[in-house]
Amino acid sequence: MDYIFLRELRVETVIGVYDWERRIRQTLIFDLELGTDVRRAATSGKLADALDYSTVAKSISQFVVAGQFYLLESLAEGVATLVLERFPVSWLRLSVGKLHALSNARIAGVTIERGKPGAK
Numbered sequence: 001m002d003y004i005f006l007r008e009l010r011v012e013t014v015i016g017v018y019d020w021e022r023r024i025r026q027t028l029i030f031d032l033e034l035g036t037d038v039r040r041a042a043t044s045g046k047l048a049d050a051l052d053y054s055t056v057a058k059s060i061s062q063f064v065v066a067g068q069f070y071l072l073e074s075l076a077e078g079v080a081t082l083v084l085e086r087f088p089v090s091w092l093r094l095s096v097g098k099l100h101a102l103s104n105a106r107i108a109g110v111t112i113e114r115g116k117p118g119a120k
């Protein structure tokens, strides 16, 4: 399988379970591996045949900001569903972390895998 990846995609949004977190915006950092087939785009050289990572990043940012999620798990599940339904992606690994969520860690978060390798 081929992969398009996004590393350290940053989104500023309302996220968290505590009252004080509902009144501020925090920084989320996403890493994604998207299983897809790049051969058509490689042959044609056309963006129209490619999984456009800028479109994926924009869709994720808009979804996350609008969602105002409480748990990172809910957010990750929503993003995974969005990507698998909207784009030619058969499998993904998605990590999302909250910057400075803990005083003694730079980032804390969750990683999920969804979909079936090679299914699309």
Ligand SMILES: Nc1nc2c(c(=O)[nH]1)N=C([C@H](O)[C@@H](O)CO)CN2
Binding pocket: 015, 016, 017, 018, 021, 070, 071, 072, 073, 098, 101, 102
């Ligand atoms: N597994 C999780 N643990 C925690 C989460 C979460 O989303 N998933 N969130 C919090 C709080 O919102 C925290 O980030 C506040 O600093 C705690 N644990």
